[in-house]
Amino acid sequence: METIAFARGVPAPEMLPVDELQAASARVFERDPVRLLSYGTGGGYDPLRRSLAERHGVEPERVVVTTGSLQGFSLLAQVLARRATLEGRRARVIVEEPTYDRPLLLLERLGIEVVPVPLDGEGVDVEALDRAMARGADLAYLIPTYQNPAGATLTASRRRAVVASAERHGVLVLEDDPYGLLHFEEPAPPTLFSQRGEAPVAFSGSFSKTVAPGLRVGWFVLPEELAFDVATLANDTYISASVLGQATVHEFVESGAFEPNVERARGMLAERRTHILDALERHLPEATFTAPAGGYFIWIRLPDGLDAASVVAPAAAEGVTFIPGISFGADCGAYARLAFSSPPVDQIDAGVQRLAAACTAALALA
């Protein structure tokens, strides 16, 4: 019996634009081989940096292209931790609860104080966020659109409130937006970054969810001084990210393949979302959730307040994987994150059926 994996937020194999990337790779080998195969800079492959800068309406010096956006987050957190240390204090980062588990781990490793702010079906609680910002922070790390793990999207009015709080308290907001283009019906409200005005808002994006993770290309748009420090630390740590990956994805974008591929990914993800909603209704009707309007994830509260961690082993025995809520926040034990992006679409129903069986087994053990 093959395991059905809801655990990892990865694109399904059929979502990867293999032919277009192969063609892009071949063209860039023809066009720019010496730059492609030489060291780049900490800031990134210059043509890609410029095109991202244009997309975001900023100077290229504010863009830093990294080995996926997690690497960029690690560098940014290191810079912030160091700045705080030089001021004789501990860095402080506000996060949503729940939030993406990997940044949490990086913050903990660096000894940074993490301040969680609750999140509901309409995104982060903006009043709690404002109060947390009022106490001061080096960064507020938010995933406003199709959030990981909650699938929630910050409403338009809450977005305005977040930007206003950032400006009022002078706290830098990092808008992490790997999923923002992957809407199922209506596009999401405009990004925080696009409506930042004078507020301190930074942005991170990734080609991992819209093109292919194996390229390992993510990017940050930062205030100029911070961009310089992050690019310098990147250079000091690994000289440059893979030029091959950066040049290939740049060529892919320039050739006009990006938009059609995003459109294709939206369709495939929307179909998967429909399947998982149907399956949840059929097999786990007691589970509660907010249906995601885009992205890769659905965040369900398990029946009868089951501790999701206690379901992991029975689920593995049934042949299905997911991530228990505790990985994403201390108060999230009753939740499970299901990534519907990666299993074959015709296995989603069976996967949820197995999860339901695992819940029954866990309840019997409890």
Place this chain on the structure above:
Amino acid sequence: METIAFARGVPAPEMLPVDELQAASARVFERDPVRLLSYGTGGGYDPLRRSLAERHGVEPERVVVTTGSLQGFSLLAQVLARRATLEGRRARVIVEEPTYDRPLLLLERLGIEVVPVPLDGEGVDVEALDRAMARGADLAYLIPTYQNPAGATLTASRRRAVVASAERHGVLVLEDDPYGLLHFEEPAPPTLFSQRGEAPVAFSGSFSKTVAPGLRVGWFVLPEELAFDVATLANDTYISASVLGQATVHEFVESGAFEPNVERARGMLAERRTHILDALERHLPEATFTAPAGGYFIWIRLPDGLDAASVVAPAAAEGVTFIPGISFGADCGAYARLAFSSPPVDQIDAGVQRLAAACTAALALA
């Protein structure tokens, strides 16, 4: 006037095997597209990991493939610093003086104590190294072959002494070997790693100097527990290095293109070495140095004990760049590192002539 760059240890454009890498990239897109474009693991692209493990005669679990070997050094240093902190002490790393400047910077950033041990034309001073090891250290970082920056090669008898010291004191030696295959006449003595016996010796290698830096592929061979910790930290920091780069270089190696390319690189580097030795004799006869038997660098003591840092600006004005010794060690102010790998071979003579003019100018100012 175009600047002649002796500053960076990079391969000349004509050293890059563009056609073979393009063919390897095309083949891997045909053969293994889904794995190529998906997330890898912190330990590296599995087929490459296995082939490197076979090359070094170890289990694949002991190999960690990273975004160039500098990234791996950063991860290793972080793991060692954390272990020491958990034991309530500061980590301590022995280095050669001079040594590669980028690891020095990473060690300093992490607050690790750096213990320099002098090096001469026959490599590191093994008695001083033994004394430093006797005082205890978390690592001894050595570049035994065609050293960066000194170009020196550790003799066979000194290699035996280093291995014996490592075993006697239980201090892990990291043999960093990016240049080892790039000999001009005789191959270098066997690596420390190959003659380690029961001694704790780790190894790091890179495809940046033998194939192409833009691939960003380096690797570490570590004791099993350390390999696990480094691979885990890699996964936590950037999930996986560029799979594209790793898969391409693996295909390049498997196709049999690696050995002929190394042979070609040796010839090109040997020719450049001859040119720079001739040019130094002609234009800077008072400079002293050990002629390198391989690699990318020559390390010269400037005439009249000139402070190399004071020559940087006049050199830039003359149109030539190099790195002053102070970057590589506190006591190295009178030295300059010239990388003869990268400038066009027919400009090497002019480059040294400009450097000589810059020395004259600096002496006039002194």
